[in-house]
Amino acid sequence: MVKIAEEWLNSCSGCEIAILNIGDVLVDLLPSLEFVHIPVLIDKKYYGQTGEGTELDIPEAVVGIVSGGVKNEEHLEVLKKMRERVQILIALGTCATDGGIPALANMYSNDEIRDFVYRESPTTVDGPDPDVKNNHIPDMLEKCSALDEHVKVDLKLPGCPPHPDWIAAAILSLLDEKNVLELPEKSVCDTCPTIRERKKGIGDIKRMLETPDYDPEKPISDMRCLLEQGFMCLGPVTKAGCSGMSGEAPRCISARVPCRGCYGPVRDDRIPLVDYVGALATVGYDPARMPDRRGYLCRFNGGHGVLKKLG
Amino acid sequence: MSKTLRVAPITRIEGHAGFEIMLDDSGNVADARMLVMSLRGFEKFVVGRPVEEVSRIVNRICGICPWQHHLASNKAADLCLGAEVPETGKKLRELCQMLAYIPDKILHFYFLAAPDFVLGPGADYSVRNVVGVVGAVPDLAKQVVHMRYKTQMALEKFAGKVIHPIAAVVGGFSKPLLEDERKELLEVVKEAKDFCLFTIKFARENVFPKYLEAVKTLGVFPSGYIGTVDGDGSLELFDGQLRLMDMDGEYDQFDYADYQDYIAEHVEDWSYLKFPYIKKAGGIKLDENDPVGVYRSNCLARINVCDQMKTPLAQEELEIFRKEFGRPAHLTLLYHWARLIELVQCCERAEDLLNDPKITGREIRAEGIKPQAGEGVGCVEAPRGTLIHHYKTDSDGMVEKANLIVGTTHNNAGMNLSIKQAAKAVIKDGNYDEEVMNLIEMAVRAYDP
Numbered sequence: 001m002v003k004i005a006e007e008w009l010n011s012c013s014g015c016e017i018a019i020l021n022i023g024d025v026l027v028d029l030l031p032s033l034e035f036v037h038i039p040v041l042i043d044k045k046y047y048g049q050t051g052e053g054t055e056l057d058i059p060e061a062v063v064g065i066v067s068g069g070v071k072n073e074e075h076l077e078v079l080k081k082m083r084e085r086v087q088i089l090i091a092l093g094t095c096a097t098d099g100g101i102p103a104l105a106n107m108y109s110n111d112e113i114r115d116f117v118y119r120e121s122p123t124t125v126d127g128p129d130p131d132v133k134n135n136h137i138p139d140m141l142e143k144c145s146a147l148d149e150h151v152k153v154d155l156k157l158p159g160c161p162p163h164p165d166w167i168a169a170a171i172l173s174l175l176d177e178k179n180v181l182e183l184p185e186k187s188v189c190d191t192c193p194t195i196r197e198r199k200k201g202i203g204d205i206k207r208m209l210e211t212p213d214y215d216p217e218k219p220i221s222d223m224r225c226l227l228e229q230g231f232m233c234l235g236p237v238t239k240a241g242c243s244g245m246s247g248e249a250p251r252c253i254s255a256r257v258p259c260r261g262c263y264g265p266v267r268d269d270r271i272p273l274v275d276y277v278g279a280l281a282t283v284g285y286d287p288a289r290m291p292d293r294r295g296y297l298c299r300f301n302g303g304h305g306v307l308k309k310l311g
Numbered sequence: 312m313s314k315t316l317r318v319a320p321i322t323r324i325e326g327h328a329g330f331e332i333m334l335d336d337s338g339n340v341a342d343a344r345m346l347v348m349s350l351r352g353f354e355k356f357v358v359g360r361p362v363e364e365v366s367r368i369v370n371r372i373c374g375i376c377p378w379q380h381h382l383a384s385n386k387a388a389d390l391c392l393g394a395e396v397p398e399t400g401k402k403l404r405e406l407c408q409m410l411a412y413i414p415d416k417i418l419h420f421y422f423l424a425a426p427d428f429v430l431g432p433g434a435d436y437s438v439r440n441v442v443g444v445v446g447a448v449p450d451l452a453k454q455v456v457h458m459r460y461k462t463q464m465a466l467e468k469f470a471g472k473v474i475h476p477i478a479a480v481v482g483g484f485s486k487p488l489l490e491d492e493r494k495e496l497l498e499v500v501k502e503a504k505d506f507c508l509f510t511i512k513f514a515r516e517n518v519f520p521k522y523l524e525a526v527k528t529l530g531v532f533p534s535g536y537i538g539t540v541d542g543d544g545s546l547e548l549f550d551g552q553l554r555l556m557d558m559d560g561e562y563d564q565f566d567y568a569d570y571q572d573y574i575a576e577h578v579e580d581w582s583y584l585k586f587p588y589i590k591k592a593g594g595i596k597l598d599e600n601d602p603v604g605v606y607r608s609n610c611l612a613r614i615n616v617c618d619q620m621k622t623p624l625a626q627e628e629l630e631i632f633r634k635e636f637g638r639p640a641h642l643t644l645l646y647h648w649a650r651l652i653e654l655v656q657c658c659e660r661a662e663d664l665l666n667d668p669k670i671t672g673r674e675i676r677a678e679g680i681k682p683q684a685g686e687g688v689g690c691v692e693a694p695r696g697t698l699i700h701h702y703k704t705d706s707d708g709m710v711e712k713a714n715l716i717v718g719t720t721h722n723n724a725g726m727n728l729s730i731k732q733a734a735k736a737v738i739k740d741g742n743y744d745e746e747v748m749n750l751i752e753m754a755v756r757a758y759d760p
Contacts, residue, residue: 008327010349010351011374012371012372012373012374012377013325013326013373013374013375014371014373014374014375014377014474014475015374016374017374017375017418017474018474020418020422020459020460021460021463021464021473021474023456023457023460023463023464024453024456024457024460026456027445027452027453027456030442030445035440035442039320039321039322039323039327040322040323040324040325040423041322041323041422041423041440041441041442042322042323042436042437042440043322043323043436043439043440043749043752044322044436045318045319045320045322046319046320047317047318047319049436049745049748050316050318050743050744050745050748051316051317051318051319051331051332051748052314052316053317071349071351072348072349074348074349075349100371101368101371102351102352102371104356104368105351105352105355105356107356107359108352108355108356112355113350113352113355113356114350116354116355117350117352117354117355117585118578118585121354121576121714122571122701122714123570123571123574123575123576123587123714123716124575124576124578124585125575125576125577125578126578127577127578127579127580127585128578128580129580130350130580130581130582130583131580131581134580135346135580135581136317136319136329136331136346137346137347137348137581137582137583138348138349140349140350160371160475161374161474161475207361207363207682207708208363208364208480208481209363209392209481209482209680209681209682209708210678210680211480211485211676216486216487216489216673217489242472251471251472251477252471252472252477254471255470255471255472255477255478255485255486256485256486257471257477257478257480257485260364260367260477262475291361291707291709292359292360292361292364292709295359295360295361295364296364299368
């Protein structure tokens with residue numbers, strides 16, 4: 001029996017649905033797991049069950065799983081409490097490992113965000129900003145950040161959302177040390193079966209306003225690489241793993257659309273914004289002609305300060 | 312002595328919130344409210360992005376209803392770029408929406424709501440959850456987990472990704488449905504339909520009757536409602552016109568593009584979430600005995616605004632429901648019942664779409680789409696309510712402005728009134744315990760926020 005505490009921070013609940021998408025196997029795993037705290041499923045409260053406490057608390061557990069990045073004071077408080085209460089802390093999903101989509105907010109200041117939402121929006125009758133001093137609501141932090149910017153993280157399971165295979169494998173490895181968890185270290189391209197002809201592309205980089213060339217009756221392995229077809233596919237700079245352990249093609253490619261980087265940078269020390277320039281040049285496209293570079297190349301990893309540094 | 316009870320997080324919901332109850336000197340409820348703790352800023356950070364990329368960004372607003380955001384966003388982008396989606400492209404989008412609805416509703420009813428009904432609102436929190444449900448009704452629970460999983464994976468297999476989808480693209484859809492895939496999906500949908508028909512009958516006969524007292528006490532107040540209807544006034548989830556009903560059942564019906572004429576948003580400084588209201592009412596008053604401007608969204612709202620359901624078995628269920636509760640039905644806990652009526656329609660509609668010869672067509676996407684300055688309002692009905700995605704683009708097709716009013720936001724006022732009304736009904740003279748607090752939370756959980 002392993003005690004688990006789970007929390008979600010600046011997130012969307014997709015990671016929690018991915019946990020449920022372990023499916024039938026989850027029913028078999030459940031008797032070996034004791035969830036002591038998981039807001040999506042269990043009614044454990046921070047301030048006591050009738051709300052009379054004044055200090056936020058989370059029960060002790062062996063494993064803590066946290067999805068979402070950190071964008072406000074409560075996220076930070078919950079994360080720190082979680083770190084204090086658990087032995088092994090898992091960052092679940094790309095928001096937790098790299099900031100994820102919500103870290104795109106780092107391109108704007110909180111004032112700009114609040115000005116739009118509470119005053120400039122065309123349907124909104126001008127109002128004040130939330131009053132964090134006189135109400136029980138947390139102040140926003142200036143940046144949305146990955147968990148490891150604040151606490152030590154023991155295991156990172158990226159993905160938006162992470163494939164259920166990896167979540168199940170991680171749980172199994174915690175139940176029995178004989179089950180070794182081996183996460184992919186390759187890039188999406190390394191696991192993509194599309195054909196690379198190694199011929200240089202011609203013309204401009206294409207936006208997804210047109211459809212790639214492929215025969216729907218034929219498998220993905222008969223389609224030419226989308227990057228070679230001139231579409232901005234972020235496969236070269238993105239960590240593999242989105243199709244789980246199935247050995248199938250990367251998920252977006254299987255839907256005949258290019259990768260957008262949702263598993264985060266292929267290695268922690270790499271910066272897609274820099275590396276992609278080389279990848280584009282290799283296939284013959286001019287990186288300078290790429291629109292909205294930050295919006296593509298920092299789409300999922302803005303939680304490590306890249307948007308600030310290079311913005 | 313007066314005090315404030317601070318219950319957080321609200322649990323077994325799909326979002327992040329808490330509530331607080333202010334007790335007066337005699338221990339009675341002076342006020343109560345739901346606090347939404349965060350603001351992510353999607354409307355701001357989609358600005359500057361190519362409009363065709365936005366549907367792959369805003370799906371992250373909600374990991375449970377990413378398909379609906381993905382589709383509403385694509386519809387808005389189609390309008391900005393003047394792309395006319397071919398018929399098969401539209402049908403594939405709607406099919407995915409229906410397929411996405413099925414596991415979502417199964418999840419809410421059995422995983423999130425059922426613990427209150429199967430184990431009882433007063434059961435200890437350590438067993439009042441899905442694990443407790445598995446223990447109490449193991450065979451049914453296994454079937455539920457399996458059915459939810461099967462429907463999720465069927466959609467994933469066809470559309471590439473089920474959570475945070477990618478397969479709808481500006482102008483249509485990214486890949487056609489092959490005949491083998493169609494047959495496979497149809498088998499899954501038929502099985503799901505049987506299961507969902509079993510579920511609503513089971514709930515109607517064995518679950519809801521036991522809790523009629525709670526239904527009539529918790530979260531009781533009149534309000535307006537919003538939902539989408541088709542040309543016949545039938546309940547529509549994918550595409551139609553918006554209908555905004557006042558608390559007496561009178562309504563306005565309008566095109567998506569005109570939403571600003573009918574809806575406005577109010578700001579309170581104690582929540583990050585805004586309060587949309589019926590503009591015609593002139594303002595909003597959060598008084599459960601005399602609400603002004605308050606309307607609600609999500610399944611009960613749609614059931615209230617529609618004249619009838621779109622499919623026959625769902626219509627039979629609506630008739631049973633209306634006979635008992637009338638129209639509009641204001642009781643908050645009836646959201647659970649309305650959710651299952653819609654579930655039946657989703658299964659029937661998915662089956663109809665899969666039997667439509669056009670669904671396997673090859674004209675799935677508009678051609679010749681070019682970046683341009685434009686504006687578009689894209690709406691679909693999400694499990695949690697109407698999604699309004701409104702974008703403006705510049706001449707490069709980049710987003711200049713975005714305004715979003717999404718599912719649960721429409722219910723902000725309703726959830727606040729539910730908490731206040733429920734708290735006043737169950738807390739008397741300083742007497743409250745864990746069960747009482749959970750009863751109040753049940754009045755929020757019904758909205759599936």
